[in-house]
Amino acid sequence: TYEERSKLFTIAEPINGDLTGKAVLSVEQFSRSDLDRFFEEADWMKRIKEQNGSTDILRGKILVNLFYEASTRTDSSFSIAMKRLGGEVHNIVGVQFSSVSKGETLSDTVRVLSGYADLIVLRHHQKGAAAEAALAIHKERTKQGLPNIPLINAGDGVGEHPSQALLDTYTINQKCGGLDDLTVGLVGDLKHGRTVHSLAKLLSLYRNVKLIFVSPESLNMPEELVEELKAKGVQMSVAKDINEVANEADVWYITRVQKERFESEEAYQAVSGSYRVTLDTVASMKPTAIIMHPLPRVGEIDEAVDELPQAVYFEQASNGMYVRMALLSGVLGKW
Ligand code: CP
Known part of the structure; x- marks a missing residue:
């Protein structure tokens, strides 16, 4: 709907050659030239993995993998990608063991996690959940006068991946x-x-x-x-x-x-x-x-x-x- 799209685009900025600090919610943020650049970076990452196994460019950075739905590939590849870049990962992949099981909302959960982590990867069963979460993080960080914590949509229901x-x-x-x-x-x-x-x-x-x-x-x-x-x-x-x-x-x-x-x-x-x-x-x-x-x-x-x-x-x-x-x-x- 128009309302959903408006909400998405207040938080999902066009990439315009620079991903820094941005929420990645939809492919609609990417242009053809963004993809050209992106493929070059992915080629470079492939070479790093093949030649050295890993690097340390993300040393000191911590990713939270927050998965409300089952996954093998997306969860594991994000986790291992972070480790190959020298960063660390905190996985919340069985949300039954988190306070979500006590009824905590998605919005509250990500606002709290954004105070701990440098980046959040979210998979959720509802379309639009990633935009809602990114918006909650953005509002909380702005209120506290802090820079945004990026959130990557790892699949939101029947929406996007x-x-x-x-x-x-x-x-x-x-x-x-x-x-x-x-x-x-x-x-x-x-x-x-x-x-x-x-x-x-x-x-x-x-x-x-x-x-x-x-x-x-x-x-x-x-x-x-x-x-x-x-x-x-x-x-x-x-x-x-x-x-x-x-x-x-x-x-x-x-x-x-x-x-x-x-x-x-x-x-x-x-x-x-x-x-x-x-x-x-x-x-x-x-x-x-x-x-x-x-x-x-x-x-x-x-x-x-x-x-x-x-x-x-x-x-x-x-x-x-x-x-x-x-x-x-x-x-x-x-x-
Ligand atoms: N393709 C894909 O998203 O696989 P997973 O559900 O295992 O992450």
Whole structure:
């Protein structure tokens, strides 16, 4: 809504070449030139990891990882990225053991943590929670006359997952030699999948990008986002089955059905298992196509596909750490 967007943009400043001290809430903060710069920093972080394992540019800095929802990749890669940069991490990943279980609000929780940490990474089940938290921190710090503590959105319900979209575009750029003139197929739960929402928005920054949406009817891409992409000149088409259009895309981005977002087990079962990438599907793809997945997968891609050169999802997950090293060093003013 307009109100939500206004609130977001009071706190989510455009990056404009400088991440220092900024909350990272949405990919809408990034321009194409911000991404170019960001990919260079991620390449640099990859070299540091490969050559030395770690560095000490964030020595003395402390990250709080505050996760209200389950995670393997985002939580671990942010933690390990911080440690590889010489910083320290305090994890609150089972909020049942924090005062949240006594009824403390998100706003109070982050206001307190911002008094202890240099940076907060937040995953929450509600869309807009990251903006709400960043706003609470900003107000408290301003009241105390202190500089802002950056907050990174690590996934807010069905909203956005900006660091995932940064690692996804980084991987596509690496594998396809650029992001212009690509056809990208987005497959699965396009209604609830925050990774596809953020990725589609970032891809709209590039020239002649075509998106193919493949999802069960009830899990279509949200109409509001489709309209936004249309206004930006993105060409879009819809297909019922990936096998009908397998040869059309340069990138196939597969996602799972987000069971935790359904109101009932019956509603989930009605769409679960309705699509699957098999060796036959891949045989119909362009030989140069790449297959991505934000993971976890729950049966959408046959394990036999993992052996094929087109399958890049584990490399994609590895890129997450370099991208998050770049993000952490950027918001803490080390670019
Ligand atoms: N892709 C992703 O966000 O994975 P996790 O839920 O394991 O963090």
